[in-house]
Amino acid sequence: MSDTIQILNKLMDSCALRQRVIAGNLANINTPGYTRREVEFQKVLSEAIRSGNDDKVAEAAPKVVLDQSGPYRRDGNNVSVQTEMEVMSDNSLLYNLATTAISRKYAGLHKAIGGK
Amino acid sequence: MPNEFNIMPAMRVSATGLDAESRRMEVIANNIANANTTAAPGGNAYHRKQVIFAAKLASEMNKMGQERVAAGVEVKQVAEDTRPDKLVYRPGHPDADKDGNVRMPDINVLEEMVDMMGATRAYEANLAAIKTSRAMATQALGIGR
Numbered sequence: 001m002s003d004t005i006q007i008l009n010k011l012m013d014s015c016a017l018r019q020r021v022i023a024g025n026l027a028n029i030n031t032p033g034y035t036r037r038e039v040e041f042q043k044v045l046s047e048a049i050r051s052g053n054d055d056k057v058a059e060a061a062p063k064v065v066l067d068q069s070g071p072y073r074r075d076g077n078n079v080s081v082q083t084e085m086e087v088m089s090d091n092s093l094l095y096n097l098a099t100t101a102i103s104r105k106y107a108g109l110h111k112a113i114g115g116k
Numbered sequence: 117m118p119n120e121f122n123i124m125p126a127m128r129v130s131a132t133g134l135d136a137e138s139r140r141m142e143v144i145a146n147n148i149a150n151a152n153t154t155a156a157p158g159g160n161a162y163h164r165k166q167v168i169f170a171a172k173l174a175s176e177m178n179k180m181g182q183e184r185v186a187a188g189v190e191v192k193q194v195a196e197d198t199r200p201d202k203l204v205y206r207p208g209h210p211d212a213d214k215d216g217n218v219r220m221p222d223i224n225v226l227e228e229m230v231d232m233m234g235a236t237r238a239y240e241a242n243l244a245a246i247k248t249s250r251a252m253a254t255q256a257l258g259i260g261r
Contacts, residue, residue: 012256013121017185019252020126023245024171024186027133029238030140031169037183064183081241092248099255106260 007045007057008102014041014062015095021064022088025079033076036084038067123253125187130249132172132188133242139191140167140235144228151223154211161219164197166231 018039028034041062048056070078143165153162170192173184199222207216 016121016123016126016252019123019245019249020129021185023126023129023133023242023249024188026238026241026245027129027136027189028169028171028186029133029241030137030234031171031189034171034186037185064185066183081237084241085244088245088248092252095252096255099259103259103261 003054003057005102005105007049008098008105010045010060010062011041011098012095012102014039015091015098017062017064018091019088019095022084022091026081026084029077029079029081029084030075031077034079035077036067036070036079038065039063040065123249123256126249127246129186129188130242130245132190133245134239136167136169136189136191137235137239137242141232141239143167143194144232144235147223148225148228151221151225154209154218154220161201162221162223164199164221164223165194166197167191168193168195 018041021037021039025036039062041060044063045057045060048060068078070080070083072078147164150156150162156162168191169189171186172188172190174187175184201219202222203217204220205216206212206218209218212218
């Protein structure tokens with residue numbers, strides 16, 4: 001039970017961090033020489049879960065990386081509004097999912113305690 | 117909970133974006149308003165200005181293997197455009213030289229308009245980010261209800 005809540009908590013943390021990173025990318029959409037940043041978490045977490053080691057799952061943390069893949073504009077900036085908006089709506093949906101799932105978990109616990 | 121996983125800093129980051137873009141708008145509006153100014157402070161023709169943005173990077177997230185996230189953007193400088201003045205023949209003008217030429221700012225209103233559209237779009241993008249951050253914070257408040 002608590003494992004699920006712990007993992008969902010981590011998911012919320014990584015979504016919050018990603019939102020901040022996207023906000024930073026959007027704020028710097030016209031900054032010459034700025035490279036967009038990205039948060040890597042799902043990969044880290046799924047590797048940790050697949051390893052079957054609970055300590056690794058507990059230690060899994062989101063990582064901020066540079067994303068140099070997109071086409072750079074002439075001012076040396078590779079932020080695109082479309083990409084950021086897409087990642088942002090994805091991310092907010094995922095956050096919605098995590099908060100809803102945590103709420104359900106707590107509701108289940110509540111029922112168990114009440115014996116209903 | 118460490119600060120880095122909070123939603124609130126995301127809103128602060130977007131707010132710096134709004135600030136910077138509105139500053140850019142001000143400068144563009146000033147350029148358009150002064151497109152025909154022959155006697156700016158100093159006595160010369162007005163020179164076109166442009167804002168130079170620089171990323172502000174967060175200091176607290178400099179852990180091993182981590183890139184520093186942008187804590188926002190700032191207007192590093194309002195730079196003066198170096199293109200030369202336009203010479204317009206207007207012998208009756210009080211600012212004319214002995215040949216009857218007046219130095220006018222070389223400002224292209226179309227160019228300023230395009231720049232202004234860019235500033236508006238970037239402002240809207242930051243606004244959208246603030247709205248999403250707000251929605252996320254509200255969702256988190258709803259846990260357990």
